[in-house]
Amino acid sequence: MKTRVKEISEELKLVISGKTVDAVLPPLLFAVVNSRYQLTVASIMAIALALLLAIIRLARKQPLRYAMGGLVGVMFASAIAYFSNNAANYYLPKIMSSAMFVLAALVSLIMGKPMAALTSHLTRGWDLEWYWRKDVKPAYQEVTIIWLLFFLMRLALQVILFRRGDVAELAWTNTLLGLPFTLAGLILSYLYGIWRLRNLKGPSVEEHREGKQQPWEGQTRGF
Template sequence: MKKILKETVEELKQFMSGKTIDTIIPPIIYVIGNNLFGLNVGIILALSVAFLFALLRLLKKENILYALGGIGGVALASGFALIADNAANYFLPKIIGSGALFLISTISIFVGKPLAAILSHVSRGWSFDWFLRKDIKPAYREVTIVWAILFLARMLLQLFLYNRGNLTELGWASILLGFPATLTVLVLTLIYGGWRLRVLGGPGIEEFQEGKNPPWEGQKKGF
């Protein structure tokens, strides 16, 4: 158990190294600005903060990927709000995104290529044939099913709050269902996924690539 926790902490450090706060603060500023000064000022303040984060990353010569993502996200959300002159529409892109992720997850399950396996393959560079083994794929399929349920639940909750029209509720839901929820799901995914791979008894990715025969030690690190 200690080893699992240590590996999980290492994975989380890598996940959080991207300065994810750059995508969290602008929505907070938007809600506060809109409530105090109106839609246009809220948008200007949110965009200004997003640009400030990007500038700070550039000056510090840090990775500005998340800062640029924050600028793009705020710009897109602001467009939705301005077009309809409705402050709540700022959060429509996230609602649409939750729905899209639910559909993608569901489709990936039915076509036999779970989203969790695809994302792990892309981020880690492991051979995709390994993910499709009968003694490996069930772990990624089960994780993807859980993801799909969570994406659906998030979309439904966001839609409910959107129809209520309470911007403050939408803002807090957007924040809590964003980074904190993602972090929680990541932790559970790493713990459950690693345990499930060991139960399935398949080869580790290195054993698979080296063509080793059973008995295998299994996947020791990562999911």
């Protein structure tokens, strides 16, 4: 059990960084400040926090891609909210992002190139040919379906709350459906994916690369 927990922890580090705080804190600050002060103050505070986080990363000589991505996102969202004079519009980019994920997952399934396989390839650099094997591909198709259902659920909730115009609910819902649900989804995807690959009885990445013949040990770690 301890070995499996350690394995999952190491796998999550490949795709989730502690630097996700850069994308989480500014929107929460926006919601809190907007509930007590004007929209302009909330926008300025959120941008200032995102900028401060970027400066901290720079001072610590850490990669800026997370902080800069968060800063650009906050500035864009704040601009939409400010110029439309509607605080709820701050979360429009997140709703659009969810819609794009739904579309991408759906298109990838229709085209027979499941998003989970493409994401794994980009993260790990494994041979694409391995993912498209008949004794491997079904695992990634099924995980992509799980992702699609999650994205659809998140999009539906975001749209419902957006129509209500409740900024506080939007903030907390986007936060909870962000990092916490992403972590839960990744753990579920990993455990199911490894189990499914084992049942499909295909070769591991290394066995495929080396052209080994059956019987195969199969993929025992990494998805």
